[in-house]
Amino acid sequence: MTAVAPLALPAAFQPSNVDYLAILPLLIVFGAALVGVLVEAFAPRERRHVIQVGLAVVGLLGAAVAIIPAAGHQGVTMGLADGSTNRQMFALAVDGPALFMQGTIVLMGVLGILTMAERFGGTGPDAFTPSGASTPGSANETAAARAGALTSEVFPLTMFAIFGMMLFPTTNDLIGMFVALEVLSLPLYILSGLARRRRLLSQEASLKYFLLGAFSSAFFLFGTALLYGYAGSVYFGDLSRAIASGPLAMNGLLLPGAFLVFVGLLFKVGAVPFHAWTPDVYQGAPTPVTGFMAACTKAAAFGAILRLAYVGLDTGRWEWTNALVLVALLTMVVGAVLSVTQTDMKRLLAYSSIAHAGFILVGVLAFDRKAIGAVLFYLVAYGFATIAAFAIVSLVRQNGAEATHLSQWAGLGKRYPVVAGAFAFLMLAFAGIPLTSGFVSKFAVFSAAVGTGGATGTVLAVVGVVCSAITVFVYARVIVLMFFSDAPDDAVEVVTPSVSTTFSIAIGTLVTLALGVLPSALLDLADRASQFVR
């Protein structure tokens, strides 16, 4: 029979300990999402949009404030400790990395919500349709709008997604991690299918994302089952201890289990070879959703990868590191090379996000406290720049629809210098030019890889630098196109956005600049937050 019998629960009933202050940020966001559902049902139609946006923003800012008291209550919570066997059975681990990721996701979520709220003078959010399944402008869509199916329900959906994202890096066991994965994914599947324009692309994106996401969830669950078979427990602490002391005889379960769980997580960050959905979904989804997804999902999933790699499977590192090194190499090379050939702005940014996922993986694979801080910093820097970049993409229009083809961006800098200048600056940040956040974050992860990653770390860093150089060409081409080529006759226009979008673009760009000029404050914070609790 199995060598490790499933670990028994304590015989007598024990209530679980819940530190409500530690999970207050999570509760606030979840509560705001639930109230949003009620608002959607009962608030008068004409005021729903304003109420929903206000509720979402207030909820997220409240959660951001609540992280401060939560930081004083760090530790494992939502569970119980078994005195006789000294086992810690806690569902959540509220620690530095978790709280740092929660704060990042909440603040980027505010910018995401504000971009989604853009109306351009219409009655509802401009990017969304009330009825994603019908043809644009059809009788069905009109009927859906008349029946009161407004687009304001995207805000509660986003809030539920943000709740899942905050939960994802906080979970302390595999089952909780799976629940968080589903909670964050399901709203995103819906949101990516709600684009008002280019509906077929949007529907295709939603379907592809859903099918491939369901596949990756199945991988994750199967890996969870195998790891449970190995360790007799789903808690990361037990898993780590079982690997440290466990018999080699069970390695037949450990290796595939670890690999399958990683597949589920690497899918979410869009790492090659699990990246196939990324360009299609990023292109098809409504542009504000794409920006939100690219920034927040990536942050949440990397938080989960960090916890799994540093807390759950740390003792069995030699088993799976080589596979992850290969994934990181492939991700950087494929993301960088394929971004060269892109002709669509959203697809270009999608491949750029794949390349960035590879760079972040290099930091994850350095296995050091400094590396955790570098990864956390990278996620903030990349996230804010991405949300602003996609927000700008949503402003460049031709005949009312977004002009995402690269050739349509020709000469944009001459006619709209401010917007094109901001976009060029963000491109420089993606490329990693000094005085932008991109330079600091790339320097941090690569120096961590060289410092503590050993020979593989050095190889990864060298490949990373080469791939960054390739991507510099891509971003430079966009800048040249905007500023040094002539505009075509049927030139595109930059729509004047409302305060909310202007605000999120400005904040995203300013954060990118600030983190490039004065990175030390956030680097310090990320470094102090880089200690996982067990």
Added chain:
Amino acid sequence: MDRLADMSGYLAVAAVLGAGVLLVTAAMVARRLLAPRAPHAAKLTTYESGVDPVGEGWAQTKVRYFVFSFLYVVFAVDAVYLFPWATVIRDADLGRASLVEMAIFIGVIVLGLAHAARRGLLRWV
């Protein structure tokens, strides 16, 4: 070899699977060997208790049943959590906190139901 030794518990599962496959294969082969064969086109049509088959094999059902099956699943799963709790609710250790927690749990589901009802999803058109 060591690696497999600890997996021996799964041998029984594999044996059951194998026995199942073997049983079906044996039955099919025996039928094939014993039964007379007289192929006929009519034998390939859908069997409807002697009546001539009408229409296609694929038929549409009304999509609105989906809502009700969905709601049924929600409340069935909800009951899965309620029953074990109901057996221990009188336990002195559980206290009022568990009652409040359960109320929140049900409340979240009811809230979803209220939203669905308000949006007219429960009306039978």
